[in-house]
Amino acid sequence: MATRSSTQGSPPPAVRPGPSSVSERTLAKPRRNWTPYLFIAPALIYLAIFLLVPLARGIQLSFTDTKLVNPGGGSFVGVDNYTQMLTSEQFWNSFLATVLYTVGTVVFAVLIGTALAVLINRPFRGRTVVRAILTFPYAMPTVAVALIFVWIYNQSSGALNRGIGVLGLGEVGWLTDPAYGMFSVVLATVWKVFPFVMLVVLASLQSVPEELFEATRIDGADGLSTFRAIVLPHIMPTVRIVALLMTIWSIRRFEIIYLLTGGGPVESTNTLVINIYRQAFSSQNLGLAATIGVLGLILSLSVTVFFLLVERRENKREASA
Amino acid sequence: MIGQKRRISTIAAAILATSALALAGCAGSDDATDEGAPAADGGTLVVSNWQWLEPGRGDVLWDAVSGYTEANPEAKLTRSETAYGQYADKLNTELGAGGGPDVFVILDSQYATLAEAGLLEPLDDALTDATLNTSNEPMVVDGQQLAVTWEQVPYALLGNKTVLDEAGVSELPGSVDELIEAGKKVKAIGADGFAVRHQMGEFDGWSLDFQSWPLGFGGGWSDGTKLTIDAPENVAAVTAFKEVYDSGILPVGDDASTFRTKFKENQLGMMIDNAGAALSYTSGGQVTGQTLLAAPLPFDEVGAHQKLVLAVNANSKNKALAKDFVSWFVSETGQTAVRPGLGASTLATDVPLTDEFTAEHPWAQVFVDLGASTKGALIPGFEADTKTIMQPVMQAVERVLTQDQDPKAALEQAQSEATR
Numbered sequence: 240m241a242t243r244s245s246t247q248g249s250p251p252p253a254v255r256p257g258p259s260s261v262s263e264r265t266l267a268k269p270r271r272n273w274t275p276y277l278f279i280a281p282a283l284i285y286l287a288i289f290l291l292v293p294l295a296r297g298i299q300l301s302f303t304d305t306k307l308v309n310p311g312g313g314s315f316v317g318v319d320n321y322t323q324m325l326t327s328e329q330f331w332n333s334f335l336a337t338v339l340y341t342v343g344t345v346v347f348a349v350l351i352g353t354a355l356a357v358l359i360n361r362p363f364r365g366r367t368v369v370r371a372i373l374t375f376p377y378a379m380p381t382v383a384v385a386l387i388f389v390w391i392y393n394q395s396s397g398a399l400n401r402g403i404g405v406l407g408l409g410e411v412g413w414l415t416d417p418a419y420g421m422f423s424v425v426l427a428t429v430w431k432v433f434p435f436v437m438l439v440v441l442a443s444l445q446s447v448p449e450e451l452f453e454a455t456r457i458d459g460a461d462g463l464s465t466f467r468a469i470v471l472p473h474i475m476p477t478v479r480i481v482a483l484l485m486t487i488w489s490i491r492r493f494e495i496i497y498l499l500t501g502g503g504p505v506e507s508t509n510t511l512v513i514n515i516y517r518q519a520f521s522s523q524n525l526g527l528a529a530t531i532g533v534l535g536l537i538l539s540l541s542v543t544v545f546f547l548l549v550e551r552r553e554n555k556r557e558a559s560a
Numbered sequence: 561m562i563g564q565k566r567r568i569s570t571i572a573a574a575i576l577a578t579s580a581l582a583l584a585g586c587a588g589s590d591d592a593t594d595e596g597a598p599a600a601d602g603g604t605l606v607v608s609n610w611q612w613l614e615p616g617r618g619d620v621l622w623d624a625v626s627g628y629t630e631a632n633p634e635a636k637l638t639r640s641e642t643a644y645g646q647y648a649d650k651l652n653t654e655l656g657a658g659g660g661p662d663v664f665v666i667l668d669s670q671y672a673t674l675a676e677a678g679l680l681e682p683l684d685d686a687l688t689d690a691t692l693n694t695s696n697e698p699m700v701v702d703g704q705q706l707a708v709t710w711e712q713v714p715y716a717l718l719g720n721k722t723v724l725d726e727a728g729v730s731e732l733p734g735s736v737d738e739l740i741e742a743g744k745k746v747k748a749i750g751a752d753g754f755a756v757r758h759q760m761g762e763f764d765g766w767s768l769d770f771q772s773w774p775l776g777f778g779g780g781w782s783d784g785t786k787l788t789i790d791a792p793e794n795v796a797a798v799t800a801f802k803e804v805y806d807s808g809i810l811p812v813g814d815d816a817s818t819f820r821t822k823f824k825e826n827q828l829g830m831m832i833d834n835a836g837a838a839l840s841y842t843s844g845g846q847v848t849g850q851t852l853l854a855a856p857l858p859f860d861e862v863g864a865h866q867k868l869v870l871a872v873n874a875n876s877k878n879k880a881l882a883k884d885f886v887s888w889f890v891s892e893t894g895q896t897a898v899r900p901g902l903g904a905s906t907l908a909t910d911v912p913l914t915d916e917f918t919a920e921h922p923w924a925q926v927f928v929d930l931g932a933s934t935k936g937a938l939i940p941g942f943e944a945d946t947k948t949i950m951q952p953v954m955q956a957v958e959r960v961l962t963q964d965q966d967p968k969a970a971l972e973q974a975q976s977e978a979t980r
Contacts, residue, residue, distance in 0.1 A: 306677070415813055502760065521951055
């Protein structure tokens with residue numbers, strides 16, 4: 240403001256206005272402008288109230304024996320909950336179920352989503368309709384998806400068993416046999432989430448310059464070579480990010496697993512999140528539930544750090560290349 | 561500069577004020593002893609019950625309790641509805657946080673937890689004129705009545721007469737072997753023979769329904785002081801359940817809503833269910849009061865009953881009005897009003913079935929007779945921990961069903977896990 244008043248009425252300066260001398264520039268106290276902080280304050284307060292406070296409360300709960308019906312009345316128990324969890328066979332089964340579910344979901348969803356994105360990126364008759372149909376599962380409410388799959392998987396009268404019955408195969412307990420429980424849940428989840436991968440990869444594919452494809456055609460490259468040399472390097476950063484997101488979402492996914500199996504049969508789909516729900520609501524033990532939540536958070540953070548390290552290594556490799 | 565500082569101060573003050581208001585809104589009230597306005601002043605009571613959602617019966621029950629507004633025209637009732645599967649979890653969370661409905665119907669297992677946590681309002685001053693029957697006695701804690709019976713619903717064997725007649729089953733079976741035999745006859749005509757809950761996905765319902773099996777075989781999960789999960793009688797009960805599961809008469813994979821619909825639509829011959837559910841089968845389907853059959857469970861001993869109780873939220877801001885509602889509920893007027901909706905269940909007072917109801921629902925008398933001797937579903941001596949204990953128990957039963965684990969070994973494992 241001072242600068243503006245000092246130049247009022249003067250001819251336009253030949254140089255940028257500023258402190259008139261070196262001594263003035265060095266002696267001037269740095270002015271702290273609070274306005275930007277005030278603009279971001281609402282967002283920070285929102286995050287503090289709805290993210291950091293619950294997170295801190297969750298971590299604090301994990302060191303107590305708090306019960307659901309008396310959330311303010313727990314006593315400090317130190318690391319007892321962590322000791323109990325880390326020495327519990329059920330927790331490690333639950334951890335393994337989470338890893339299996341996550342790996343299965345991410346691998347199949349990324350593979351199917353990417354393959355379909357490549358397919359529907361090519362021009363063909365009815366492409367818009369096919370894209371719409373393939374996007375449909377993602378638009379469906381998860382509860383509806385779960386109900387449909389419960390009907391499909393029903394052991395005595397489900398569509399799947401009726402179908403394989405025609406082939407002369409016996410009844411399979413898709414949701415009641417521990418050998419098939421996880422497979423069934425992963426299949427239903429992949430059906431629900433692959434369109435997300437497909438859409439994101441498709442967006443990435445559409446930004447590949449057409450000239451590159453023309454160049455490969457002129458060079459006489461076949462489809463597979465074009466995919467490996469042009470498409471894959473271009474979409475890999477996107478695929479990595481999508482895989483990271485899918486991994487985090489899979490670790491914390493609840494509703495479709497709970498609605499299909501409730502964590503059964505025989506604990507085979509009792510992932511960490513289902514375990515949290517059971518501890519909190521069936522056993523009313525908020526302290527133990529919070530402990531599993533913190534351990535799950537550590538798992539998510541570990542995966543994220545791993546992905547970021549891979550991403551950085553890839554970036555460095557590409558830069559050096 | 562001064563103008564800018566003032567503007568910044570104003571924005572900062574506004575943000576702080578907004579944050580303070582938001583946090584104040586999050587804070588709960590500590591005023592749990594306030595009775596609220598006198599009942600005569602009226603107000604709005606939120607009444608919660610999963611049964612409001614039951615097809616046919618829900619509206620009948622709501623109309624019945626709405627009769628309270630005739631006794632107290634200043635009062636207004638609002639129904640709070642949550643599906644059975646989520647009801648207990650949602651209510652526990654709300655009540656634990658100091659909120660929740662003013663009046664609610666809960667299962668006795670949930671009652672035990674809430675009573676232990678001090679979240680239920682003593683009702684003695686609202687019950688001075690009531691003639692409560694013995695079904696209310698388990699809800700007296702330290703001399704205070706913390707809830708009254710909403711309904712006590714025994715379990716019995718139900719039959720669909722239309723289906724059984726077609727299959728040539730003349731009467732409901734009296735033993736597990738006869739049950740399997742009859743179920744196979746029904747299966748032969750293309751319907752399902754017999755159904756009960758059998759999956760962990762329905763843990764709350766299954767763990768309740770299953771109580772009748774150990775009790776029916778003379779067992780139980782405790783002797784009042786220590787857990788007896790692996791008792792021989794319980795092993796025999798699980799073995800019998802496994803025989804039925806493996807016999808081919810059970811529609812494996814069907815959840816309760818599916819097999820109940822099948823029963824109503826003449827696609828299922830028999831099931832074990834409670835009196836409340838039995839009444840709901842006689843409306844909205846092909847089953848009528850005349851084609852619904854009931855008989856004692858096919859075991860040597862009587863089975864269990866579910867007890868649903870009516871309680872008042874200790875943190876309610878309308879406690880006086882809520883207690884006045886309970887007072888009306890246990891009065892002759894209130895009990896007579898809810899009797900048709902609650903069918904053959906035992907109520908808080910001894911209200912007989914009407915002649916009209918008995919004529920329309922001859923099956924109901926079986927439940928009335930059973931109601932005198934059935935046992936509660938809470939584990940004696942471990943009432944508040946019933947749900948927690950039932951987790952390893954039902955997981956053990958699930959292993960027996962799906963992995964062919966030996967029933968004795970499975971229950972020994974459950975005993976070990978539950979006592980850990």
